[in-house]
Amino acid sequence: MNKKIIIFFVISVGLVSSTTYFGIQHYNSANSLLISTTTSVENTGLLYLIIDKFTEETGIKVSVIAKGSGVAVDLGRQGLVDAILVHAPSLEQELLDEGIGINRTTLWYNYFLIAGPTNDPANISNANNVTEAFNRIYDTQSLFYSRGDNSGTHIMELSIWKAVPDAAKDKWYIETGSGMSSTLVAANENPGYVLSDLGTYAQLSATDELSNLAIHYDEDDKLYNPYSYMVINPDKYNNLHTENAFEFLEFLQSDVVLKIVRGLVLGGVQLFTPIGE
Amino acid sequence: MFFDNLLILLSSEEIWSIAGLSLFVSISAVLAATIIGIPLGIIFSEKKYRNNILISAFINTGMGLPPVLIGLVVFMVFTRNGPFGDIRILFTPMAMIVAQFILTIPIIIGTTKATLSDIPVDLSDTLRSLGATNNQINMQILIESRIGILTGITLALGRAFSEVGAIIIVGGNIRYRTRVLTTAIITEVSKGEYELALALGLILLTISFLLTSVLTSLQIRNK
The missing domain is CATH 3.40.190.10 (Periplasmic binding protein-like II)
Known part of the structure; x- marks a missing residue:
């Protein structure tokens, strides 16, 4: 009986510590980027098409939290994500005014x-x-x-x-x-x-x-429904992956991504149009 | 149509990592709840606490805590401006385990307490008169009550595995990172992919059934 209990404890301790490692590694990895976005961007699959290419090119792993724009902006306001990609100009403006959001860039519209x-x-x-x-x-x-x-x-x-x-x-x-x-x-x-x-x-x-x-x-x-990307100000919060967030911004404006965006057609309708087209 | 979806699902790598994370999170949470919950259950089943209405009411309320509320509280505790904001575990499996730990520990405490309270008081006296040490007495009581405790573990695991409210708030339902079977169902429903969602549900039920069967067979074999 006692042997069984010892084995049980060893397994438990192993599991718990590996979990902790798993959890902490996620945040300490310099190679990651966490962005919050709206469900419409996630559900259409657009973001994953972009992210797969981005990860392929840079090795940076991107995680996406998809909520309504209100929540997505708020996660940015609390410094819980590195960048946001939303479609709520008035909320975006608030974040800019508060000095929390920087480098707002409008990418696409519909x-x-x-x-x-x-x-x-x-x-x-x-x-x-x-x-x-x-x-x-x-x-x-x-x-x-x-x-x-x-x-x-x-x-x-x-x-x-x-x-x-x-x-x-x-x-x-x-x-x-x-x-x-x-x-x-x-x-x-x-x-x-x-x-x-x-x-x-x-x-x-x-x-x-x-x-x-x-x-x-x-x-x-x-x-008019513009989708904008915004980086969270690293002066407001520490431990953000700001460099990765900027690298992603650059990638979002690249020809590779523009081509992906133009190519996303569902039922004969192009879902997003790159800004300026 | 439904079976096509099921086949596509079963052959994708992603579904297995999602199912694996589901199991990993729930089992880790219940394991931690068991390790801490059983000793607490033993303490609360002692004569001086056994009939304390306040303690019992707290434990019983805890067994029915709404998962969304637990999710919200855990989120607020671990958010950057929260009391434990420096421990950055939000949107990781760790946060999901913490939430499910809180969700399941009252079940372990409650069933342990109820089972032990049913054991005749004179068992420990008899054992002591036979010269058993305190540790030996506790061990014997645990062995006597193993079936009740296993019931508690089964219940806790079932609750953790099928729960969605808490983990979607603290885990964020991030694809490849914190998406589990229940939150994957929510995502598919929100895309209008009802058949895919149903297929996910079938996988969830199957795993849940297998898990419960293993625990039940342990119970029966130990009778």
């Missing part, structure tokens, strides 16, 4: 779109501008699904509602409090309107999950 029931009950497809489209949704009290999670998309949505006079949110306004895909799936179940980024919409459409929805309004200048 447009937000408004999807809704295939028969378009609020008739937004011929609206003159996005405010009018939202106004019509409000006037007809058509179901509208909001993410309600402080993500880049949610912030964009709120800024449009602000322009709609007396848009009192009532039973027709549904806050899912979850990510873009869950919100789109909810909007598809009991069809309603929803503001979405192009990437996630195309992704879900391709797997046939959005059969009750159609795109009714897009490519409005107001729905």
Whole structure:
């Protein structure tokens, strides 16, 4: 019996110490980079295509935490990541003002779109501008699904509602409090309107999950959706992998990456357009 | 369609590293919880604590702690501005083990305490009258209660292995680093890949079943 206990302890101690080693090595490795980003960038697979090439060329291992832009920016604010890649200009600006974010570089863009029931009950497809489209949704009290999670998309949505006079949110306004895909799936179940980024919409459409929805309004200048990369200021936090973060920034602007970005097409739609094209 | 997905999954290297990390994190956490939990369970089953309502209530509440809450607290403790911010384990398997350790230790303490409380009090007296030392008495009590304790370990492992709320917060669901079976399911659902998610679920259940079978066979053989 005692022998068994000794063996048990030896194995346990071995496991625990190897874990500690595993955990600490992750952070001490000079060859790593941790970035937080939005789910739309992760789910479309774009980032992994880029990272694989980057790791191949430089040997730097990149880890990605994918959350809504609100959380992604906040992880940067707390110095928990080396860099961020998000689409929430107002939050990015806050981080720049606080001196925590540096070298913001806008890399790609696409447009937000408004999807809704295939028969378009609020008739937004011929609206003159996005405010009018939202106004019509409000006037007809058509179901509208909001993410309600402080993500880049949610912030964009709120800024449009602000322009709609007396848009009192009532039973027709549904806050899912979850990510873009869950919100789109909810909007598809009991069809309603929803503001979405192009990437996630195309992704879900391709797997046939959005059969009750159609795109009714897009490519409005107001729905411009730029994705920017920002390095976390090493003067604010120590132990960041800032050099790697800058090396990745350089790589993001290289021709190799531009080619990858242009090549990412889903269901005939190019998901991201390099800035300036 | 579903089986195609399952086959693709089973032939990919990534799924095995994900499943391996799942096992590694849960087993390490439960192992640590067992090492520390059993002695605590023994202490709390002593006569002076056995019927203490406050202690029992604390342990019982602990057994049902919401994983997301544990995740949140562990996150706040280890974030840079938190009390242990200098120990940089956030978004590593280590943080996930810490969270699951907190999640499972009340189960080990609780079942150990309950099992030991059921052992007749005069067992230790009898042993002592036969000239046993304290260590020998404790060892004999543990041997007598091994089946109950194994039940606790099985429960704890099941809870840790199937849990998602805590590890997604402290681990960050990072691909190749901290993505485990449960968080991989969440990622696939968020991509609309329901069949792939279901296939992952089947793998999770299968491993869980095998793990439980091993522990159960230990229990039965020891009866």
